[in-house]
Structure formats: C-alpha cells, structure tokens
Amino acid sequence: MADKQQYASVSELVQEMAADDETRAAFEEHRIARQLIKQLMAMRAVRGLSQQDIAGTLHCTQSRVSKLERSRDDDVRLGDLRAYAQAIGCELIVGAVPHLTPVDKVKGHVFAIRKHTDDLAELARSDEKIAEGVARFFFELVFNFSHLVGDSVRLLPRNANDVPYFDFSLQVDVVETKGRPKQPEAPSSRNVEADQLAAIAP
Amino acid sequence: MWNLRAESEYEKRARKWPKKYHHEFIAVHDNLDTFVEALRIGANLEQTKFGFIHREPCGIIAIDQKGGKGSLKETRLYLYPDKSSQIIHLITLGDKRTQSEDIRYAREFVGGLIQPQNQQNTDG
Numbered sequence: 001m002a003d004k005q006q007y008a009s010v011s012e013l014v015q016e017m018a019a020d021d022e023t024r025a026a027f028e029e030h031r032i033a034r035q036l037i038k039q040l041m042a043m044r045a046v047r048g049l050s051q052q053d054i055a056g057t058l059h060c061t062q063s064r065v066s067k068l069e070r071s072r073d074d075d076v077r078l079g080d081l082r083a084y085a086q087a088i089g090c091e092l093i094v095g096a097v098p099h100l101t102p103v104d105k106v107k108g109h110v111f112a113i114r115k116h117t118d119d120l121a122e123l124a125r126s127d128e129k130i131a132e133g134v135a136r137f138f139f140e141l142v143f144n145f146s147h148l149v150g151d152s153v154r155l156l157p158r159n160a161n162d163v164p165y166f167d168f169s170l171q172v173d174v175v176e177t178k179g180r181p182k183q184p185e186a187p188s189s190r191n192v193e194a195d196q197l198a199a200i201a202p
Numbered sequence: 203m204w205n206l207r208a209e210s211e212y213e214k215r216a217r218k219w220p221k222k223y224h225h226e227f228i229a230v231h232d233n234l235d236t237f238v239e240a241l242r243i244g245a246n247l248e249q250t251k252f253g254f255i256h257r258e259p260c261g262i263i264a265i266d267q268k269g270g271k272g273s274l275k276e277t278r279l280y281l282y283p284d285k286s287s288q289i290i291h292l293i294t295l296g297d298k299r300t301q302s303e304d305i306r307y308a309r310e311f312v313g314g315l316i317q318p319q320n321q322q323n324t325d326g
Contacts, residue, residue: 004207004208004209005207005208006205006206006207006289007205007206007207007208008203008205008206009206009235009238010206010231010234010235010238011235013206013208013231013292014231016208017208017212017213017216017217018216018219018227019216019217019218019219019220019221019224019227020221020224022221022224023219023221023224023227023228026224026228027227027228027231027232030228030232031232031235034232038232038235038236038239039239041236041240041252042236042239042240042242042243042245043240043243044251045240045245045250045251045252046240046243046244046245048245048246048249048251049251050251051251051253066253069269070269
C-alpha cells in the first residue's frame with residue numbers, strides 16, 4: 001500500500017481535510033470549548049464505564065449524563081464536573097495560576113516533584129518492602145530524569161565559536177550497601193555514561 | 203501511539219463535504235477526537251462505550267454525529283483501528299443514503315488490508 005501521510009491528531013487532520021476555512025475554524029473552536037469534558041469522557045472509556053454506570057453512581061438519569069457530555073466546558077457547573085470525575089475514579093483539580101516564565105514553570109514542577117519524593121520517602125518508613133520499592137523507584141527516577149535533562153541540553157544551540165555551552169555527561173556510582181541484600185537492578189560499582197543510561201532506564 | 207491515516211475515499215469525500223452540512227462534519231470529527239484520545243490513554247478498543255460508536259463487521263467502527271448541536275443529518279465516518287500498527291485507517295465518510303454502500307466498501311478495504319498482513323505472517 002502506498003505511503004500516505006499520517007496525522008498525529010484529529011485537529012491536524014481536519015486542518016488538512018476540511019473543505020473550507022470556516023469549517024476548520026469552527027472545528028477548532030468547538031474542540032477547544034470541550035477539552036475538559038472530552039478528557040473526562042475518554043477517562044470514562046478507559047475505566048470501561050457506560051453513561052448508565054455513571055448515572056447509577058450519581059443517582060441521576062442517563063440522559064443527564066448524556067447532556068453533560070454534549071456540553072461545552074463553560075456551560076457545566078463545576079460541581080457536576082467534579083461529581084462526574086469522582087464517578088470515574090478521578091480527581092478534578094481546578095486552580096488559578098499566574099502566567100509564568102518557562103524557567104518558573106520548570107522550577108514549579110521540580111518543587112512539586114520534590115514534595116512527592118519526600119512523601120514517598122516518608123511512606124517508605126512504614127514498611128521494609130515499600131522502602132525497597134521506593135528505593136528502586138528513586139534509582140530509576142535519577143537515571144530517567146538526568147537523561148531527560150541531558151536530551152534538552154543536547155538541543156541547545158552552540159555558542160559563537162561553534163562549541164557547546166557545556167557537555168552533558170552523567171557519571172553514576174552505585175555502591176553496595178551493607179545490610180541490604182537486595183539492590184536495585186543496575187550496574188554496580190561502575191561508571192555509566194549518559195548515553196548508556198537510556199538502555200538501562202525503563 | 204495511535205495515529206490517523208486518511209485513506210483515498212475518505213479524503214475525497216472530506217475535501218468535497220457540502221458546506222451546508224459542516225455541523226455534521228464537525229460533530230463526527232469531534233467524536234473521532236474523543237475516541238482517539240480514549241485509545242491513546244489506554245481504553246480497551248473492544249470495550250469502549252460511547253453512544254456515537256457503531257460496531258460493524260470485520261472490526262470496522264462507524265462514528266456518528268451524535269452530540270453535535272441542533273438537529274443533524276445522520277452521518278457516519280467509517281474507520282478501522284489496526285492494533286498491530288496503531289494506525290486508525292479513516293476509510294470513508296457518508297450519510298444514511300450511502301450507508302450500505304459505505305459498509306460494503308469499508309469491508310472490502312479492510313479485507314485488502316488484512317490479507318497482505320496474513321500473507322506476511324504465513325511467509326514469515
């Protein structure tokens with residue numbers, strides 16, 4: 001079969017296929033206006049739930065669920081969205097955030113990750129098996145996170161002398177810890193270059 | 203990750219879709235968008251429950267215009283999600299009048315798609 005262009009999103013497809021600009025613009029406007037509801041519907045599908053199932057949980061009629069799913073995000077009460085989200089086992093998080101610079105956004109995520117890793121470390125105190133699991137996860141996290149940042153570093157342009165601003169190379173030493181028979185599965189007591197980490201990291 | 207592929211018949215009909223039915227065009231594609239999003243985040247293809255989905259023979263799925271605003275003309279977008287390649291083949295687009303012909307066309311299309319795959323499996 002001849003190679004045909006593939007589209008990563010329906011939005012991209014419609015921009016290419018629609019017969020006229022009016023349809024293109026109307027589709028995009030409609031899609032954006034329903035982003036949240038469609039996300040919830042997709043999540044409902046992941047859970048394998050029907051509108052009837054949601055209606056049963058919310059003690060309402062199936063037609064009410066159907067009406068919500070046909071709505072635009074702005075036309076639905078926040079309480080109804082929250083209840084729907086709970087019915088599909090999700091949490092609706094609504095918040096107002098100031099416009100941030102890209103650097104502030106990265107910092108915000110890093111602080112959020114720090115909070116979650118602290119929570120995990122606290123959780124690990126409760127049980128040795130959990131502690132082993134958390135340790136393994138932290139180990140993977142260090143590899144993966146470093147590798148991700150390394151990828152971004154490599155995207156940087158070179159300076160005026162055609163030299164990278166800095167070379168990214170990660171060196172990891174994994175040392176056997178006494179009293180802990182099980183270590184995370186990874187190369188022990190040797191150095192690992194960042195490129196090799198990709199093969200190790202899940 | 204699931205990608206979309208516009209097959210010839212779909213492409214031809216989409217590009218010539220009448221302007222007076224543009225609400226129908228938007229509605230089926232909005233539903234397609236929801237369906238694709240569901241697959242991408244891990245929905246089980248066989249168990250996905252949306253009111254706008256109709257399951258046809260040979261794994262073909264027809265997506266209709268339900269949920270669109272106003273009283274819309276019955277419209278169907280026929281597609282075939284190929285799990286092995288993670289490609290959703292958009293086969294054709296039609297209305298109630300062309301429905302039986304569209305289903306026949308879609309079945310032939312999928313037959314042509316599956317046969318070479320089976321041949322490859324046998325040869326391999």
